[in-house]
Amino acid sequence: MLKNYIKIAWRNITKSRFHALVNISGLSVGIAFTLLIGAYVWSELNVNSALKNLNRQYILQSKWKNPNQGLELTTVGPLAKALRETYPHLVANYYRWDGITSNVSKGDKVFREGLQVGDSTMLSMYGFSVLHGNTKTAFDDPFSVVITAEKAIKYFGKTDVTGETLSIENFSGAKHDFMISAVLKSPAKNSVTMLNDNNNNQFYISANNISYFGRNMDWPNFYIVGYIELQKGVSPIELEKPMQHLLKQNAPPGVAENLTPYIVPLNQYYLDANNGLIKKTLFALSGIAFFILLMAIVNFINLSVSKSAARMREIGIRKVLGGVRRQLIVQFLVESVITVLFSTIVAVFLYIATCNLFSNILGKEIPSLNAFPLYFIFIPAILIVLIGFLAGIYPSFVLSSLKAVESLKGKLGAVKDNVLLRKLLIGFQFGTAALVFICAYIITEQMQLFFTKDLGYNKDYIVSAQLPRDWSRPGVDKMETIRSQFAAMPQVSNAALSYEVPDDNNAGQVTLYRIGSDSAHAVSSQQFTTDEYYRSTFNIPMAAGEFFGKEGGLVDATKIVINEKQAKALGWNDPQDAIGKGVVFLGFNGYKAAIAGVTKDFNTGSLQKAIPPVTFVHVKTNTIFRFLSFKLRAGNVRESIAALQQKWSVLLPGTAFDFTFMDDTIKKLYTTEIQLQQASYTAALLALVIVLLGVLGLISLSVQKRIKEIGIRKILGSSVSAIIALFVKEFLSIVLIAGLVVCPLAYILMNSWLNAYVYRVAITGIPFMASLVFIGAVTILIIVARTYKAAMDNPVKSLRTE
Structure with a gap:
């Protein structure tokens, strides 16, 4: 029986190629966008996940009575080490580093690189994979350096370079050869070697060499990044008093009296940093992807029902020959699942084709398909069944409920009772599209403020380059x-x-x-x-x-x-x-x-x-x-x-001229906001395409149902423009109602987002009016294009339609 369902489903899909193409296109775009955003969210949620003993890893942070006195990101130099040495029953390990940049050279290759001068505990504490070298002795020798495979290839063209040397300059202008003691496999994104977007150190030098760079990790220095690993079963709250005690005992009074250290788990640090900006962005992108997918499913429903007339005689014949409603429901669900199957296959190819494009749009790498665990193969399978069921359940029940006599006559009497539901669905699409457009408009206004606001200085034509x-x-x-x-x-x-x-x-x-x-x-x-x-x-x-x-x-x-x-x-x-x-x-x-x-x-x-x-x-x-x-x-x-x-x-011979325009420097401050802006643009475009397909489906159904009405109106003297206006009025009312519902929601969402900025744009009525007018205007064009032919047809032909 299932084989027969599949065969009939395939025949119906190939028979109505245009309808199938529109359905598959709409769904595949929605699924592909959801997969791309889902992959990005997954990669961001997995930051730090590769670290050893992650559930016991913490970063030390600082809360100052006066926020201008110090950084939240760093702590006093010896604190992490002192916690381990003084309270070994609480702290299992520690790691500290001081981030600097300097000229690194090998022969005629000279680049300015980020260096991480830190404790020798790094490799054992976090479990970074070493391609070449010994993890236990990598930091033992004086003037030794551990580098990543990426940097090894950059300077030597290969990864097996242990024993080779690189010349590194210090802050007095002197140069010294550092022997490469180990080469790391380029680590997955983490908050140890890549603390933030502006910090991606790939040269690791033992803190025993810190004096070579004229630096220190002493108690007066509160600009050192510090990490600790707690013993099993130890709660973070148990560190509060020990940290305060060590500060009062060792730190300068001005530091001890004004600083309150605290620790943040590395499994949540990345998402919660900068007032949770990353987490908020992921929620926003996930919400956008969900609604785009939901719009695609709604669009599938409307298009399926709009083609119901083509299946009515088939349904009537099946019922006359003894077909029961349950069989019809299964038949339509199978067709829906097959359509979603093809849509998902197309979506996977779209994912592969647009992965790099979305990486550029978001400014962060989207994982390729081979980067996912093997069990992720079940996700498309689940999507096919779930979306196929959700997208097909309504059309299958509507079409299978048609009476045999009316079906054989090709009438849509049983379907008209559900027009309100379909209008609600298209209203949802309009509302979602309007929401995305309004948010994109306001985000753009805020981004323009970032780059056009009088900053108190002139950034134009300014180029900065780091010096030896x-x-x-x-x-x-x-x-x-x-x-x-x-x-x-x-x-x-x-x-x-x-x-x-x-x-x-x-x-x-x-x-x-x-x-x-x-x-x-x-x-x-x-x-x-x-x-x-x-x-x-x-x-x-x-x-x-x-x-x-x-x-x-x-x-x-x-x-x-x-x-x-x-x-x-x-x-x-x-x-x-x-x-x-x-x-x-x-x-x-x-x-x-x-x-x-x-x-x-x-x-x-x-x-x-x-x-x-x-x-x-x-x-x-x-x-x-x-x-x-x-x-x-x-x-x-x-x-x-x-x-x-x-x-x-x-x-400055022998030094790298690494320059940056001030405009680009400022852009780095708003990396996350730029990602959200680019994603909102993409979502707005997809939402517009999907909602227009939905309008096309519903207007087709409406014209088909009212073909006799159109003929009668023309015989009674109605003009073509009046007939078109009849349909325009119906859909514009849906746009207006959807706008009235969604505008308050858009205001609440964007006002909450803007509250994160001290300097922000005022929310005016322009984004709301412009978005609704634009969506309404494009909708009118679609309606006119679809209804013009029906309005121009011979009314006698329309009246003969049964």
Whole structure:
């Protein structure tokens, strides 16, 4: 019997090729999109899943009384190690690292790379796979380095490179050969080697060499990433008092009194970081994929019912010859499952064909089919049965309920009772499409704000490149000389030496108070280490005074510059009142400095955060730097970059010219938001296609049912436009009702999303009106195209239709 059902189902599908093609296309697009988003969500949920003993792995985080005093992401240097050594019954293992960038070279190959200087416990603690070398001794030898297979191929063209050497530069400008002791299999995405999107270290050096880079992991240093592994059965709450005790016992008072350390499980850290932005995005994308799939299923239902007339005589004959309703239901369900089977096969091919495209759209790699576990093969099978049943259950029951006599006459009398349900289904499609369009519109407005809002400085034509380090006064003087030679180029209007660019990644915080006050009134602020050309290069307006001094003239490097927010925090509401006043730095042996100028407030990073207090310290006083930033003249940017690169090879031979435009730097701050925007665009397009197919199916059914009515209206003098308007009115009312229902929901969803940003767009009526008008206009075009022929037909022919 089943064989007979399948044979008949196949004949009906091939007989109505166009109908089958539309059904398969709509479903395959919906299923493919759902599979792509599902694969992305699965890959994000599996971040850190490959780590050894994951359920006992934690990262140390910091909560500061004043958020400007330190970073949440890092902790004091020795804390993780001290927890293991002091409380071995609680802590089974630890790992700490300090992230730096430096020039790495092999012969004529020179690149700027991310280095992770950390404890030798990394390999044993997390179970990273080693292709070559010994995991137990990889960090034992001095000046040894562990690299990934990707970097081994980059420098040597092969992976078996243990015993080879790479030259790595330190922050004094010196170079030393590091022997490769092990090569890691490139690890799956995790929060140890890839802490965030801006951090993907693939060179691992023992902390025994940390002094070579002029760094430390001492108690005053609270910019070290720390991890611990708890003993079995130990609860995180048991670490609270030990951590506080170690801080009070060892850390400087200013740190111990203001810092509350806490630990976060690595199995949830990635999703919960940045106020759960990743988790919210995954929920949003999952919701979009679910509704797109649901729209495709609804579309399948409407198209199936709209073709019911073609099957009526078949149904009538079956019933006259003794066919029972149960057999008809099974027949239609089999046809539905077969259609979904073909749709799923097409969807798999679409997945393969568009995997790279979606990776580019989302900005993150979508796993290929061979990346999934073998048991994932059951997911398409379950989808076929489930979607086939859900998509076919309504048409099968509707069509099988037709009376034999009416079926033989080709009448749709039994179907008309369910018009309301089909209108509700198409209304759901309209509502979903409107929701996606409204959300995409508002997300686009917020993204435009990110890139068009006055940031307080001018980012246009600014290029930044990282420098080799020589953090000494002679090193700074050398770089200032090099800076002046770059600034003299005809393609460059200005250049600045600094440790920071406005990318949310500064040297840390400084705490200071006014002379004449006391440390109880100290204010924490972000520290920017720059030269006197930084302000003019980034075009930061001054509120009062000068930016260290006149460019090209005598500059007092012992002075500082603050922004308006810092001036107000220190008690000067009028920026002019701060000029010439003295402040005392907490720590730094009570270093005192006078204020040379006050800048206007400017955004130092993402618009998720309010503008913080900022203190500018001159690079000749605080001799650290990372960037040369160039303000290019308007014109041929490509030629300007080529000229910079050529000049770089002359002034800084043997170093990599890795440059980044400020626009691209800012984009990195909004990686997740850009992913959501691109996904919403794709979803909006798919939603529009699916809803239009749904309209096509329902309007076809409506025209078919009312063909006699159309003939009578024409005989009675109705015009073609009036007949078309009759159908347009029916569908526009559905669009209007769907819009009224979905608009409040869209407002609630987008207002909740926008609340994560300190600087956000106001939600106006424009996105709602524009989305509904657009969907309504496209719907009208479809209706006109479908009803025009029926309205133009000879009314006599229409009246003869039975």
